[in-house]
Amino acid sequence: MENREPASSAAVTASILVVGDEILSGRTKDKNIGYIAEFLTGAGIDVKEVRVVPDVEERIVEAVNALRSHYDYVLSTGGIGPTHDDITADSIAKAFGVSIDVSPQAVEIMTRHYGGAEHLTPARLRMARIPDGAELVLNPVSAAPGFMIGNVIVMAGVPNIMQRMLDNAIKKMRVGAVTLSDSVSPGPGIGEGIIAAPLAAIAEAHPEVSIGSYPSFGPAGFQTQLVIRGKDAAKVAAAKAEVEAMVAGIKR
Amino acid sequence: MENREPASSAAVTASILVVGDEILSGRTKDKNIGYIAEFLTGAGIDVKEVRVVPDVEERIVEAVNALRSHYDYVLSTGGIGPTHDDITADSIAKAFGVSIDVSPQAVEIMTRHYGGAEHLTPARLRMARIPDGAELVLNPVSAAPGFMIGNVIVMAGVPNIMQRMLDNAIKKMRVGAVTLSDSVSPGPGIGEGIIAAPLAAIAEAHPEVSIGSYPSFGPAGFQTQLVIRGKDAAKVAAAKAEVEAMVAGIKR
Structure with missing residues (x-):
């Protein structure tokens, strides 16, 4: 290119x-x-x-x-x-x-x-x-x-x-800064209904990244993947760390 | 339903x-x-x-x-x-x-x-x-x-x-008359560049059906599929017969 x-x-x-x-x-x-x-x-x-x-x-x-x-x-x-x-x-x-x-x-x-x-x-x-x-x-x-x-x-x-x-x-084409993306997969035990409230709080505290929750339905039932996207690597990493800590803190 | x-x-x-x-x-x-x-x-x-x-x-x-x-x-x-x-x-x-x-x-x-x-x-x-x-x-x-x-x-x-x-x-929902669809596959020998002109003539002669050509590229090279769509079965069949005759008439 x-x-x-x-x-x-x-x-x-x-x-x-x-x-x-x-x-x-x-x-x-x-x-x-x-x-x-x-x-x-x-x-x-x-x-x-x-x-x-x-x-x-x-x-x-x-x-x-x-x-x-x-x-x-x-x-x-x-x-x-x-x-x-x-x-x-x-x-x-x-x-x-x-x-x-x-x-x-x-x-x-x-x-x-x-x-x-x-x-x-x-x-x-x-x-x-x-x-x-x-x-x-x-x-x-x-x-x-x-x-x-x-x-x-x-x-x-x-x-x-x-x-x-x-x-x-x-x-x-003119290109911009690449949007970085990282994700956290809570696994089959943890549905969106459980993580939605703490996830929203993290999203609100990190306005420069976008945090999405993407559910899918497979043989193990519902799972969701939490995706953190942003242009600044440090900000994506900081938000990801909070998402990981939140998921780890949920009782299975 | x-x-x-x-x-x-x-x-x-x-x-x-x-x-x-x-x-x-x-x-x-x-x-x-x-x-x-x-x-x-x-x-x-x-x-x-x-x-x-x-x-x-x-x-x-x-x-x-x-x-x-x-x-x-x-x-x-x-x-x-x-x-x-x-x-x-x-x-x-x-x-x-x-x-x-x-x-x-x-x-x-x-x-x-x-x-x-x-x-x-x-x-x-x-x-x-x-x-x-x-x-x-x-x-x-x-x-x-x-x-x-x-x-x-x-x-x-x-x-x-x-x-x-x-x-x-x-x-x-309210539903309408189903659009019928039929197709003719000329096979790998006949590309869009060859059939385009006679196909356009057939399309023009049959304004109540829509005729599309959908090329794809596979192991045998380019092929196209000719699709005839319309609400009236007799009109779709008539147009399809002309498309088939046109394809059969092309020298391979």
Whole structure:
């Protein structure tokens, strides 16, 4: 990530926009939200909102305009393939009020990938259409590029392509201080109903960290994991020590 | 689902609101969106939008008010446990401008579950707080109920609890005609770049069905699945027959 801009001390925020009827129908189970969220968190960018919208221009335009005005970055997935239902690139151009046309740079990359201009069918050329003013986000898997325009990064929906585009996109993004995360697992004997009051007191005493309780239900019954997150390692460690002491003090 | 209202001929729409910092940080990978989407689609309710927001009152209020005014239903998951970071019920009350207090009915259910009122710690009682005017959505797994207020259904975030709440919630919902779905898999030899143009022509000739192309990348390289969706079985079948004929006509 040698081209990445230096980490800033201010928080950097992002949102994720997933485009696709197949996610909303439940036919395809999204795998990109969790991946992008974890990736950006690890890079010091805080994801603050996610939206999933259908393959409908008006809805994509509305969502991208709402998100790009609220957060430092918007990362979208889906809808940049060659078929008639792939309308993300056109919708993004409309959201920015710019024209969209075949990009000579994208054509060159795709011509090389497909082994000659004669293999660039009209459908494949459709994937070379890039909004005016955008820069390409390269796709080492299948050539057809994503792009970045303003603070919006547009990527493919197929997970392994999206992941390689994200590796390239992060180089173009400003990153912040990484949010550190540590956790305490009280074990199956101690439910949320027991630790909630002392945990709330610790959370109130440590306003610069966020403390969450995440229950799950497994073969051993309910368990919860207590997660302490913050930008300052010493503050996270101090809060964690209090959580550990609180858990140790509870009679089993 | 014997209590369910009869299917209406008009489309019924829904949105999903996921509340939780742990989803936005990528620490927890959401499993509820895909489940709810598939469940509602199967029941004849079309999911039109999903949002994920943090455990921040203002953001929950804003999202639930936007979604409930646009869609027939909002289904939320997460943030109704006993810990300090569980603020969904209070935020929903605020969104509706109603008060929130301990529900005698919820207390009765939880007292029975925990084996006596003496086990209802203040933290557990917190889970019995229900906005004024809401009706309970029962939780056969761990007793603490969800609720429905207006067109908003509020459920737990733990997947197996959410799923049982959803079984109960659907009985309170109006359902529409089920969207039928059928698909054609051209196989590894035929990519989107080849079928895009004839597929678009078929899509245009069949405006009452929606035709999507969903590529994936596996050991055999790229493949795509062509999905035909619609409310009318004869129209879906007619479009599917044309898609099959188109695929069969492509030289491999």
